[in-house]
Amino acid sequence: MMNIGEASSASGVSPKMVRYYESIGLLQQVRRSDNGYRLYSGDNVQTLIFIRRARRLGFSVPQIEHLVQLWQNPERTSAEVREVAQHHIQELQDKILELEKMKQLLEGLISQCHGDDKPDCPILEDLSRRDL
Amino acid sequence: MMNIGEASSASGVSPKMVRYYESIGLLQQVRRSDNGYRLYSGDNVQTLIFIRRARRLGFSVPQIEHLVQLWQNPERTSAEVREVAQHHIQELQDKILELEKMKQLLEGLISQCHGDDKPDCPILEDLSRRDL
DNA sequence: CTAAAGCTTTCCATGATGGTAAGGTCAAGA
DNA sequence: TCTTGACCTTACCATCATGGAAAGCTTTAG
Incomplete structure (x- = not known):
């Protein structure tokens, strides 16, 4: 588990945008440590990488929401x-x-x-x- | 002289945007009648048409500001x-x-x-x- | 006289991003 | 132990051009 800074540099998504994606529900709410810091898993980072690559291809956030959902659904x-x-x-x-x-x-x-x-x-x- | 509605339909710029252009200084402040209504001259309408055509070509508002200035300057x-x-x-x-x-x-x-x-x-x- | 249409201002929303400010936390070094 | 700096938190503001809505005033037509 890592803090937001590490998740940010591992994914290439700015901390600001990581929080934003969480606030709009694109990224599921992550766990918090006792001090209130967000904690990210490797899976979370993987999702951030996915989001970033999709943004670079010009997909809108709602479109990415759809893509992430398909990505995580083995029935797709x-x-x-x-x-x-x-x-x-x-x-x-x-x-x-x-x-x-x-x-x-x-x-x-x-x-x-x-x-x-x-x-x-x-x-x-x-x-x-x-x-x- | 005409009210904003007439200037809007004569220029193709929505009343909303006419007021906006005035508020940001792209269009000079127009005269008001006693009741507070904005009054537009043929020249004002001409400027609105100019702005609309420039927007349609994708010029930004600052760029249009520049273009209008050149347009109105015989020394350009x-x-x-x-x-x-x-x-x-x-x-x-x-x-x-x-x-x-x-x-x-x-x-x-x-x-x-x-x-x-x-x-x-x-x-x-x-x-x-x-x-x- | 009334209703509708038109005008006014002010506030809110868009989409994705960055900035700033004010404050809590943690780790390392003196 | 204390301090400093790096990192985290939330909340607010700004972008850019546009539209919408609300609340209230004026004018016009019937």
Whole structure:
């Protein structure tokens, strides 16, 4: 058993976030020692590592809650896991397309802008256009 | 001169956000009528339209503050405007790459997952890996 | 005159994270 | 033994742009 600092460095999750995950129920409440310090087991650290890796892949906390539940359930099917991941990929793709669209519009505007010391600028002209 | 509702529908910015933009100084404080209602001119609406279009392109409020300032300054140079836009494009690109990376990693995992009714799942195995 | 619509301000919530502050605990060294 | 520093605790605030709700005032239409 270890204190939060050790669990933090072993998992790569900041102590702050470890407490946060516990407060929202993503991590089950851990035992406390007599002085009130949280005590973490190797299993707890393993869960923190899982959470961290999922966050790095962009999964939201509710999604990770689902994944952890599947992970800890020996009755799960890989189809369920795949479904969660597939859904997240779609979300990523939607965001990517949205950003790409913005970027392309901006690139079009920039290409028309001289970028010199005169005030005339197609970018500003476009932004102030009333129509859609 | 018009009330906030009319300025809102003329610009496409919600009344809520119109007040917010004013509160943070992005929109200059507008005149009030005797009853305390905000009064908007055509110029104010024009600024709201500008803000809305810039938001749609993903510019942050501070960036829009800068753009509005350039827009209203006849001494501006198009190079300055271009610089702001170019910087934002870079931000968009950075985010896109980050999301693409997540997506690619996930796609790799999904392709290895059978997605059947058995519990074995490379996605969960990867998420629980201790190493980096 | 009344009801509805529109305006006002203030407070709360989002999501995941970091910071700060005020205080308790513990271990090591003088 | 005392002190110092590192570590822990909770509670509160901030982010960023947006929406919602409440409570109350004004204007307009019927």
